[in-house]
Amino acid sequence: MPFTHLDENQQPQMVDVTDKAVTRRSATARALVQLTPEIMRQFDGQELQSKKGPVFHTAILAGIQAAKKTSELIPLCHPLPLTKCSVTIQAVDDVRVEIRATAVTDAKTGVEMEALTAASGAALTLYDMCKALSKAIVIEDIRLLEKTGGKSGDYQSAT
Amino acid sequence: MPFTHLDENQQPQMVDVTDKAVTRRSATARALVQLTPEIMRQFDGQELQSKKGPVFHTAILAGIQAAKKTSELIPLCHPLPLTKCSVTIQAVDDVRVEIRATAVTDAKTGVEMEALTAASGAALTLYDMCKALSKAIVIEDIRLLEKTGGKSGDYQSAT
Amino acid sequence: MPFTHLDENQQPQMVDVTDKAVTRRSATARALVQLTPEIMRQFDGQELQSKKGPVFHTAILAGIQAAKKTSELIPLCHPLPLTKCSVTIQAVDDVRVEIRATAVTDAKTGVEMEALTAASGAALTLYDMCKALSKAIVIEDIRLLEKTGGKSGDYQSAT
Amino acid sequence: MPFTHLDENQQPQMVDVTDKAVTRRSATARALVQLTPEIMRQFDGQELQSKKGPVFHTAILAGIQAAKKTSELIPLCHPLPLTKCSVTIQAVDDVRVEIRATAVTDAKTGVEMEALTAASGAALTLYDMCKALSKAIVIEDIRLLEKTGGKSGDYQSAT
Amino acid sequence: MPFTHLDENQQPQMVDVTDKAVTRRSATARALVQLTPEIMRQFDGQELQSKKGPVFHTAILAGIQAAKKTSELIPLCHPLPLTKCSVTIQAVDDVRVEIRATAVTDAKTGVEMEALTAASGAALTLYDMCKALSKAIVIEDIRLLEKTGGKSGDYQSAT
Amino acid sequence: MPFTHLDENQQPQMVDVTDKAVTRRSATARALVQLTPEIMRQFDGQELQSKKGPVFHTAILAGIQAAKKTSELIPLCHPLPLTKCSVTIQAVDDVRVEIRATAVTDAKTGVEMEALTAASGAALTLYDMCKALSKAIVIEDIRLLEKTGGKSGDYQSAT
Numbered sequence: 037m038p039f040t041h042l043d044e045n046q047q048p049q050m051v052d053v054t055d056k057a058v059t060r061r062s063a064t065a066r067a068l069v070q071l072t073p074e075i076m077r078q079f080d081g082q083e084l085q086s087k088k089g090p091v092f093h094t095a096i097l098a099g100i101q102a103a104k105k106t107s108e109l110i111p112l113c114h115p116l117p118l119t120k121c122s123v124t125i126q127a128v129d130d131v132r133v134e135i136r137a138t139a140v141t142d143a144k145t146g147v148e149m150e151a152l153t154a155a156s157g158a159a160l161t162l163y164d165m166c167k168a169l170s171k172a173i174v175i176e177d178i179r180l181l182e183k184t185g186g187k188s189g190d191y192q193s194a195t
Numbered sequence: 196m197p198f199t200h201l202d203e204n205q206q207p208q209m210v211d212v213t214d215k216a217v218t219r220r221s222a223t224a225r226a227l228v229q230l231t232p233e234i235m236r237q238f239d240g241q242e243l244q245s246k247k248g249p250v251f252h253t254a255i256l257a258g259i260q261a262a263k264k265t266s267e268l269i270p271l272c273h274p275l276p277l278t279k280c281s282v283t284i285q286a287v288d289d290v291r292v293e294i295r296a297t298a299v300t301d302a303k304t305g306v307e308m309e310a311l312t313a314a315s316g317a318a319l320t321l322y323d324m325c326k327a328l329s330k331a332i333v334i335e336d337i338r339l340l341e342k343t344g345g346k347s348g349d350y351q352s353a354t
Numbered sequence: 355m356p357f358t359h360l361d362e363n364q365q366p367q368m369v370d371v372t373d374k375a376v377t378r379r380s381a382t383a384r385a386l387v388q389l390t391p392e393i394m395r396q397f398d399g400q401e402l403q404s405k406k407g408p409v410f411h412t413a414i415l416a417g418i419q420a421a422k423k424t425s426e427l428i429p430l431c432h433p434l435p436l437t438k439c440s441v442t443i444q445a446v447d448d449v450r451v452e453i454r455a456t457a458v459t460d461a462k463t464g465v466e467m468e469a470l471t472a473a474s475g476a477a478l479t480l481y482d483m484c485k486a487l488s489k490a491i492v493i494e495d496i497r498l499l500e501k502t503g504g505k506s507g508d509y510q511s512a513t
Numbered sequence: 514m515p516f517t518h519l520d521e522n523q524q525p526q527m528v529d530v531t532d533k534a535v536t537r538r539s540a541t542a543r544a545l546v547q548l549t550p551e552i553m554r555q556f557d558g559q560e561l562q563s564k565k566g567p568v569f570h571t572a573i574l575a576g577i578q579a580a581k582k583t584s585e586l587i588p589l590c591h592p593l594p595l596t597k598c599s600v601t602i603q604a605v606d607d608v609r610v611e612i613r614a615t616a617v618t619d620a621k622t623g624v625e626m627e628a629l630t631a632a633s634g635a636a637l638t639l640y641d642m643c644k645a646l647s648k649a650i651v652i653e654d655i656r657l658l659e660k661t662g663g664k665s666g667d668y669q670s671a672t
Numbered sequence: 673m674p675f676t677h678l679d680e681n682q683q684p685q686m687v688d689v690t691d692k693a694v695t696r697r698s699a700t701a702r703a704l705v706q707l708t709p710e711i712m713r714q715f716d717g718q719e720l721q722s723k724k725g726p727v728f729h730t731a732i733l734a735g736i737q738a739a740k741k742t743s744e745l746i747p748l749c750h751p752l753p754l755t756k757c758s759v760t761i762q763a764v765d766d767v768r769v770e771i772r773a774t775a776v777t778d779a780k781t782g783v784e785m786e787a788l789t790a791a792s793g794a795a796l797t798l799y800d801m802c803k804a805l806s807k808a809i810v811i812e813d814i815r816l817l818e819k820t821g822g823k824s825g826d827y828q829s830a831t
Numbered sequence: 832m833p834f835t836h837l838d839e840n841q842q843p844q845m846v847d848v849t850d851k852a853v854t855r856r857s858a859t860a861r862a863l864v865q866l867t868p869e870i871m872r873q874f875d876g877q878e879l880q881s882k883k884g885p886v887f888h889t890a891i892l893a894g895i896q897a898a899k900k901t902s903e904l905i906p907l908c909h910p911l912p913l914t915k916c917s918v919t920i921q922a923v924d925d926v927r928v929e930i931r932a933t934a935v936t937d938a939k940t941g942v943e944m945e946a947l948t949a950a951s952g953a954a955l956t957l958y959d960m961c962k963a964l965s966k967a968i969v970i971e972d973i974r975l976l977e978k979t980g981g982k983s984g985d986y987q988s989a990t
Contacts, residue, residue, distance in 0.1 A: 248366030249364065252366075253429055264427070270412055271407070271412065271483070272482060319470060337496075
């Protein structure tokens with residue numbers, strides 16, 4: 037008999053959170069996106085217009101929708117019903133914008149991946165809306181800024 | 196620095212329901228669909244047969260499945276785990292059928308959109324099943340009939 | 355033996371389009387949505403602002419995304435890769451807006467359901483964005499305006 | 514007027530679980546998959562390599578992801594947020610492997626379908642990974658092994 | 673530097689079908705489901721009624737919809753636009769039914785997994801519809817019956 | 832009448848590619864992920880083990896699956912049937928790994944977003960698998976490395 041029991045430490049598994057308490061969880065992530073001066077010149081003070089339409093509006097919606105798909109995109113994430121998801125975009129200098137995404141829920145596990153997925157989804161959509169203008173856009177620095185709740189406690193990014 | 200902080204009132208956001216209480220929520224919506232006398236002649240007292248199969252059965256299932264996809268279809272809806280979703284179809288006169296959809300859950304926000312999405316999904320499927328017989332089918336009057344639960348209280352449509 | 359072969363005419367089936375030719379297909383559908391004078395007063399000439407953000411922009415995106423999900427929402431629809439999907443919204447009088455959705459592809463079957471699903475998805479989202487202002491919004495008159503291509507030929511709605 | 518009220522016993526419906534209590538639910542299902550001696554010779558003690566990559570890893574991940582999609586795949590299933598989902602694969606003799614899937618949640622209804630869907634999703638993926646080597650693979654014996662929780666009580670399969 | 677280039681033969685990959693020709697592909701799969709005599713007594717000659725509604729109709733629709741989700745469920749499957757998908761259910765003896773699923777498309781790769789996924793999705797749904805009557809239902813023998821098209825040629829199952 | 836025709840340049844739209852030719856399209860994107868020396872010490876020459884299982888394998892599968900969901904995640908992307916999608920991960924120094932994703936299809940529009948979405952999905956999953964070890968992981972530098980095909984011609988990143 038050639039097969040033996042597989043050591044399950046070597047195989048993928050969803051972490052068992054069954055016996056954890058439901059507590060309030062929040063997380064904020066950010067993505068920096070480096071555009072170009074040409075693209076930034078389309079900025080009218082509130083929005084950036086592309087040939088596909090308003091860039092920030094579309095990216096914010098895509099980020100919120102991506103957050104709701106987190107457990108579908110990341111194989112070992114638990115499905116979590118978000119009670120809040122907000123995404124904002126603002127300029128940090130003359131070629132870069134910062135996307136910030138916050139996710140909140142009452143759950144047995146944290147929402148860091150939901151915040152990171154929202155930021156990434158918004159960044160990819162921003163890229164898509166602007167790519168006719170430049171192929172050299174770079175999504176740089178997607179990271180967790182802070183989280184609260186859960187056994188591992190609160191976290192604040194050094195940056 | 197060309198960008199300023201975007202006024203978030205002008206950008207899309209999911210309403211924050213984190214601090215709302217979980218209460219029993221229900222909503223009933225309806226969609227009227229105007230078929231044709233030719234289509235209605237296929238009605239056998241319980242079902243309407245099309246070349247794609249039984250129309251009402253298929254439309255009811257599609258409506259229930261659409262309700263489960265509400266937060267995926269409507270960008271700023273919160274994901275809600277339905278505990279009940281029922282869809283019924285009945286004739287209101289010799290060319291029109293009424294689809295009624297009820298959704299129920301215990302949640303922090305209401306299920307009106309789930310009921311409306313169920314009714315719409317069933318109506319579109321009914322259209323699809325019958326469209327080989329007529330292109331002049333009209334989905335008319337999708338509306339909320341009633342809702343219960345939540346801070347804004349109960350609602351009953353005038354019609 | 356109690357079971358006999360099921361007559362497949364009585365059971366649901368996807369229409370077999372294997373031997374049909376790939377041709378250019380287009381379809382345009384519309385949905386009329388009856389809002390209220392109070393809601394329409396928020397209109398600034400281009401957009402309608404709600405507490406969830408810009409209404410038309412969000413509804414248009416939701417309509418386009420719904421079109422891409424047509425074969426998932428309508429059980430017996432074939433998956434079709436759209437090459438164009440546009441959604442526009444305009445006022446028709448002081449309480450109603452008209453959503454128009456056009457879908458185009460090169461395929462073996464038509465895109466009527468994609469256009470109707472886009473119009474419905476946009477209408478439901480418009481409802482969701484405005485429902486805090488009124489529960490009496492009605493989606494009225496979702497219909498096919500025209501289609502081109504395919505064996506059944508072109509179609510133009512009487513209205 | 515040709516239509517009468519449809520008897521809803523004859524039409525599909527999601528079972529109403531609104532008034533059931535939330536309790537701990539678990540279920541374990543299994544799928545036996547009959548491979549071939551040729552395929553089993555690729556087994557290295559822990560994994561089975563195919564031209565598409567590691568078979569068991571991929572099948573386990575697909576099973577967990579399928580469990581999260583249960584309410585999307587099975588029309589009348591309620592959406593349930595799993596707190597645990599584990600899938601393991603082990604050899605039972607020189608041509609067959611057994612997939613075991615366990616799902617756990619705190620909910621108003623059981624997770625049997627989630628466990629069965631996980632086992633089926635893993636079995637189909639195992640098939641897909643190996644089908645270049647043999648078209649004669651058979652998925653045999655998908656069944657519930659046990660469940661706990663809920664009004665109908667615990668269940669243990671005879672086998 | 674601890675990392676070296678990963679040998680990609682050991683990592684999962686979608687098979688590259690870019691340079692294969694588009695040809696007509698078809699596949700038929702089946703699933704046998706062992707019910708109980710009690711369940712079979714509900715059979716009325718055409719349908720099997722459960723408290724969730726008509727069993728065969730719902731299972732057939734679920735099978736067709738599952739086929740359209742094949743590339744989402746099976747990680748390394750290519751997305752294929754089906755031009756035909758049919759599912760039928762018939763009794764084979766007094767406790768078992770056979771589900772047959774056929775998928776057809778014009779594509780660069782085969783549709784075996786689509787046919788197998790349709791059969792599995794229908795079998796799981798049949799299980800779900802009947803599980804209130806018995807927990808001892810077994811899905812036995814899911815296999816490919818035949819395929820046509822593609823470089824590897826036609827295949828006919830021995831059984 | 833308060834509403835006027837909305838200028839559609841200001842509203843989101845999918846670019847119309849109906850009249851473009853179907854040609855071979857490919858794109859390669861990368862994501863750099865900065866882990867920590869502690870995490871990298873788990874590397875065994877081929878894989879990185881976490882408490883959720885093998886990291887690279889899971890991330891690669893998630894990247895491929897994300898690529899297939901591109902048109903669902905990015906609102907104005909066209910659905911494209913990929914004929915190849917490969918993802919590889921390799922170390923670039925003692926704290927960073929590089930994910931490379933290539934997408935290929937024959938289509939009317941390019942696959943840059945598919946390659947970028949694959950790289951991002953793999954990076955997010957890598958983050959998720961390792962986040963129990965460090966919250967300071969950073970996804971840095973997601974960019975297009977090259978593309979071929981289409982009217983805008985080939986592109987090679989300067990870096």
